[in-house]
Amino acid sequence: MALLEVRDLEVYYGVIQALKGISFDVNEGEIVTLIGANGAGKTTTMHSIMGLIPVKHGSVTYEGQLINKVPSHKIVKLGMTQVPEGRHIFQELTVYDNLLLGGYIENDMKKIKADIEDVYSRFPRLKERHSQIAGTLSGGEQQMLAMGRAMMSHPKLLMLDEPSMGLAPILVDQIFEIIKEFNKSGTTILLVEQNAGKALEIADHAYVLENGKIVLSGTGAELAASDEVKKAYLGG
Amino acid sequence: MSTFIDGLSLGSIYALIALGYTMVYGIAKMLNFAHGDIIMVGSYAILTTLLMNGHPVLAIIAAVVICTALGVLIEKLAYKPLRGASPLAVLITAIGVSYFLQSVAQLIFGAQTHPISLVHFPPVVIGGVTISVSAIISLVVGALIMTLLTLFIKFTKLGRAMIAVSEDRAAAKLMGINVNMIIMVTFAIGSALAAFASTFYVMQIPNTSPTLGSMPGIKAFTAAVIGGIGSIPGAMLGGVLMGVVEKISLSIPVLAPYTTALEFSLLIIILLVKPTGLLGKKRREKV
Ligand SMILES: Nc1ncnc2c1ncn2[C@@H]1O[C@H](COP(=O)(O)OP(=O)(O)OP(=O)(O)O)[C@@H](O)[C@H]1O
Ligand SMILES: [Mg+2]
Numbered sequence: 001m002a003l004l005e006v007r008d009l010e011v012y013y014g015v016i017q018a019l020k021g022i023s024f025d026v027n028e029g030e031i032v033t034l035i036g037a038n039g040a041g042k043t044t045t046m047h048s049i050m051g052l053i054p055v056k057h058g059s060v061t062y063e064g065q066l067i068n069k070v071p072s073h074k075i076v077k078l079g080m081t082q083v084p085e086g087r088h089i090f091q092e093l094t095v096y097d098n099l100l101l102g103g104y105i106e107n108d109m110k111k112i113k114a115d116i117e118d119v120y121s122r123f124p125r126l127k128e129r130h131s132q133i134a135g136t137l138s139g140g141e142q143q144m145l146a147m148g149r150a151m152m153s154h155p156k157l158l159m160l161d162e163p164s165m166g167l168a169p170i171l172v173d174q175i176f177e178i179i180k181e182f183n184k185s186g187t188t189i190l191l192v193e194q195n196a197g198k199a200l201e202i203a204d205h206a207y208v209l210e211n212g213k214i215v216l217s218g219t220g221a222e223l224a225a226s227d228e229v230k231k232a233y234l235g236g
Numbered sequence: 237m238s239t240f241i242d243g244l245s246l247g248s249i250y251a252l253i254a255l256g257y258t259m260v261y262g263i264a265k266m267l268n269f270a271h272g273d274i275i276m277v278g279s280y281a282i283l284t285t286l287l288m289n290g291h292p293v294l295a296i297i298a299a300v301v302i303c304t305a306l307g308v309l310i311e312k313l314a315y316k317p318l319r320g321a322s323p324l325a326v327l328i329t330a331i332g333v334s335y336f337l338q339s340v341a342q343l344i345f346g347a348q349t350h351p352i353s354l355v356h357f358p359p360v361v362i363g364g365v366t367i368s369v370s371a372i373i374s375l376v377v378g379a380l381i382m383t384l385l386t387l388f389i390k391f392t393k394l395g396r397a398m399i400a401v402s403e404d405r406a407a408a409k410l411m412g413i414n415v416n417m418i419i420m421v422t423f424a425i426g427s428a429l430a431a432f433a434s435t436f437y438v439m440q441i442p443n444t445s446p447t448l449g450s451m452p453g454i455k456a457f458t459a460a461v462i463g464g465i466g467s468i469p470g471a472m473l474g475g476v477l478m479g480v481v482e483k484i485s486l487s488i489p490v491l492a493p494y495t496t497a498l499e500f501s502l503l504i505i506i507l508l509v510k511p512t513g514l515l516g517k518k519r520r521e522k523v
Contacts, residue, residue: 052406076412088407090400092517101400104393105412153412 008058036209091135102152119148245371247479248378253456256426272453278434307427374436464516
């Protein structure tokens, strides 16, 4: 049994069908990536898994439990969270307060503080800026904060929606290194990326989404070698 | 001088009410038009307790308990089912709730004005200035409540979650925050503050009627917009400003008849100069 099983997922925005029945698995310990053009339905997939938008048909099963109708805040407690597209840090709060909120489901303040220290050791930049208002951080720092904040809830499965969006190449490399590290320390990853080349490089499994449907799947290496993927997503 | 103190005192009443509008707006993203009527309900809770020979302190407690429970109930029955509905539908519902509360009050207590004698303090004279003790009490207790609220929001986990929900509801959910619970708490706090406002209001103007809440409600709402709707310090500042302007204007014979017009003009002038209100922030567009 996979950690996350998505079956025949259909999602609508009003009358428009954004997901037309997609199925995929995320096995424990893996890095799985979803790639696809703008508007293919990648964000919609993540949001519907997290319960942020309602599922019309199909099922989402996490650790054997059907979670279609479970509210988002309870899904976080089950051990799954998301670093949303565009980061969505709390702009008017400090870096430290953002991290405290990341640890919202933990009640032991000692543990929360230790976790914050842990985030700071992974991201020394954040430590230097712990009392800065988050909205004034640079794009890269905001991404680090969003990732650090998500780690505060100790997710078993972390979903990242375009974490490298808008970042300079050197930062992109850094973000991918961090994702690999998260994964090595035991976090299962579901990754959505525009940067298909890099995503396929680190992925155990990959799925290509087109117009709300999965059109290709395979290991990261297989898809990276596929002609169709090369043409459509890797710039030839 | 005493006019100024009266103004501050009335201002703290407006501020307490304005906080309810602004917190609900910031966190639940809706205008709770029935908020003013919570004040009216509070005044009848005080009246009823006093008529049953209850102690004034008991009357105040009754007002706080009943208003808080009512605020939570209204949210659960009227607004929660509309989560995600169009803002217009929510606004019309809120107006409906307002009329409903006024009608129920009229059904139970009649349309006439009832006198309420909660407490009576003789005014004191300090250095030749006559000062109303109830004004001082509203001012001091009002300031204390607002300080506690500010500390609560800044330094507690629940307060931080309230800020998170007001800033970004989806991101708050991803932190494991139960947004429905936070909205309920917000209604509870807003309604409790309204109960205190109600207490101070009947201390100064000792009577009530089913439409008691309309005028302070609409003025406090104006104050919340002047301060920047959604901003907690803004609601406090706006409320105090309204109260002071009202009392000063009333004390000047040529201006007195135009006081209400003046207060609402204040809104127009401030919004012309600063469309987001005095302390309101422009919402950053989401990326
Ligand atoms: N809130 C919404 N209301 C209506 N339609 C929406 C909404 N959000 C997304 N859509 C539509 O659903 C489809 C899938 O959008 P989605 O955001 O999931 O794409 P995506 O693959 O994440 O794209 P991108 O790479 O640009 O982030 C698109 O056609 C989009 O226009
Ligand atoms: Mg997207």
